[in-house]
Amino acid sequence: MLRSLTPPAASRPYSEICQPHEVPQPAGSTADLVCARMDAGRLRFSSQEDRHQAFSNGVFLLHIPDDLDVGAADQFANEFYRGDASLYGGFKALTSTSFDDALLGFHRWVDQIEQFLLERRFWGSHYPVEIALIGEQMTALSQQIVCAALEFAGIPPSVWLRGSGSCSHAEGAYHLTFNHYRAQLDAVGLSSHKDDGFLTILRTTRQGLEVNRCDRWERVDATQDLFVINFGLSMEILTARCPSPVSAILHRVSKQTEDRTSFGHFSSSNFIERDQGCFTYCPEQGLQRALGKPALLQAHSREYCSHILYSGCSRDETA
Template identity: 45%
Template sequence: MTQATAHGEWKLDPGRIYQRELRKRVDERPAESAAVLQRASLDGSELVFDSSVTRDRALDDGVFLLTIPDSIDFTACDRFARQFYTGNTGLRYGHYRYIDGERFGDALLGYHERINQIEQFLLERRLWQAVYPAEVSACGIALTVIAAHVLRAVLKLTDIARRDWDQATGGCATESGSYHLTFNHYRPALPGIGLSSHKDDGFMTILRTSSPGLEIHRGDRWEAVVPDAACFVVNFGLSMEILTRRSSRPVSAIMHRVQHQTMDRFSFGHFSSSLCKPGAEAGIHSYDSARGLRHICSSRELIDANDVEIYHGTRSDGAT
């Protein structure tokens, strides 16, 4: 995902984020089996697995199932995912198709048609209350709290000093990072894959999906994630992998994709990323048990470089 410089430091290598895992990235074999994922729940602010063994397996895998707390009402978000793309202004959420990045001065935000089957509507937290309906914004805020609980639980297992957590996570340890609430629709009329294989760029993603299609690459093969209506799928991203890979408790980012869809498919996700608000860039850091924190790149550089590779491919060695 990065390469060493002459001084031994590490930097983002755009176009080659997945160079070390190119075999996984280009693996087009079908899923061979159903994925058996570890399960956890939240007891207040504590993340609880059945045992330390299952917890460690989840961190090594980079993905687990999290029981949805009874306090979260995500009905509106499910409905938003089924309506945002329609352009039907007679529906409560149908007009969001017409809100794109031009409105926000940022091509990352708003409605997007991707080159895969997926189309999306995405907003950063600072815009939620102004753009999303109150019931959707409230769900996003609740997910931000959950994400912080999970992140702090993982950081406790590393040797990263608590005083460094806020800097190390670009504010996510204190619920002051950048958070994107994203709604997805997969268009069955289009050919090709639902969503290309990739890792998410942030620290973690909390995904709500009720339809088959999500697949993870684990143990040198693709496995199909079986939807569980009672659980979120939580997966760790590149920012977490970069931060912890040389710590006492490395955490993996899982390679995943969405297979070709023959029927409409809907989902929504909450992404926790290092603060990347204009004028307040926190950056991506790596931690070394001997040397402490090191700045790798800006948050937006990682987001943009990852997006390019997801939709346009990874360059092989020697490519220009």
């Protein structure tokens, strides 16, 4: 008889994870995160201990590859919300009414964050060519990291494609997001949450990101030449019963007193018709469906909780 495929306790719905009215526990220290680098398309850590810490914590730092120039994306993050004549300032006018998805385009949330988000199918038509190129480079990078995580977990390559919603083959669903934190608002930067997909690659050059490891909040140092790599709930569910499970990291952004910008790349399941849902891998039984698509959306989706984007706590206040 198969064991229960209920998601593990760590994979709680956003509605349970997120407690927007609770006084937040302050971050008491700076997180000592391990750092990796890419080498000929492979993710490399300094030691097996570092590798284990990175995947079991669900968060680590990564040297930005030399061939990935993030300068244009940094500039986009600094300008998209302005609504002025700057190179990327006009993107503030591009809202969800231009798309078939209420989450896309420019949005403002109750937290300090305002955001511009596009799914991969719109990158070529709506992002400038230099931004679309960065998105594609980050998609290739995400594929390499997802494969490294599946290898660590002990999942056989024969089921990677289906188990990862095609992210192991760079054929998943991808979003490129740009974020601005409005210091003038008396609110948290971004409420605590776990991302719902497999992997997030985050670029930030200012302090504010905080992670929760071992029930303690810690600050993450912002470094110019590093990405922050976060694993999400889909990866946690997929690997929960593996010999070496990969965790989804709970994280947030503290209240900002100066304007802060960042950008990120999300890797999620493509939900192709035959594979709608979320899978878990059991060494004895192989790949098993953990949640069907409707249940997954209800339990973990960004859309389920008031159409908020990956925080689970903030309604849309787009002007």
